[in-house]
Amino acid sequence: MYGKGAGRIVETEAYLGVDDRAAHAWRGVTERTRVIFGPPGHAYIYFIYGMYECLNFVAEPEGQAGCVLIRAVEPLAGITAMQRRRPTAKRIEDLASGPGKLTRAMGISRKQNGADLTTSPLHVRGMREQAAFKVEVTSRIGIQHCADWPLRFLIAGNRFVSGAG
DNA sequence: CAATAGATCATCT
DNA sequence: GATGATCTATTGC
Secondary structure, eight states: OOOOOEEEEEEEEEEOSTTOTTSGGGGOOOTTGGGGGSOSSBEEEEEETTTEEEEEEEOSOTTSOOEEEEEEEEEEEOHHHHHHHOTTOOSGGGTSSSHHHHHHHHTOOGGGTTOBTTTSSSOOOOOSSOOOOOEEEEOOSSOSSSTTOOOEEEETTOTTSTTOO
């Protein structure tokens, strides 16, 4: 525990339900995908490649599958804590500019799987000020199926998105 | 610079 | 037993 951290979400990807072969929920309810089919506003956190964890927000009503993968965060507070959790990141831009990076930087793990994002220490908040930015849409990254579906959303020109810099 | 290999294990077949 | 919603270090131009 190195302390709290906060940031602005600058890159996401949508994963649908049974029609989306790239989505974990594609095969239906299993022990792992249970929370994706649960109520919205909760965290779905899974372990991948034996090493990394990725954070999703459940986005569909209970009984339906659908979630949003958080792919990159622009660090805003607790930056020294994030740097202690990610000593390999040489630049601020490398701290949380990827799905596996941001969970490490923020200290997020499977222990928070299923957490209520409105009440738990892991929570989301709306923007207080309306910033001027454009949302860019591209195909998703790092998947084999439905790879050309335009479901990746990022803040155009932001240098904290994955693959920038 | 770009390309690639290695790390490492929960989940599903 | 194979695979994967990844990251990093290393190799090769």
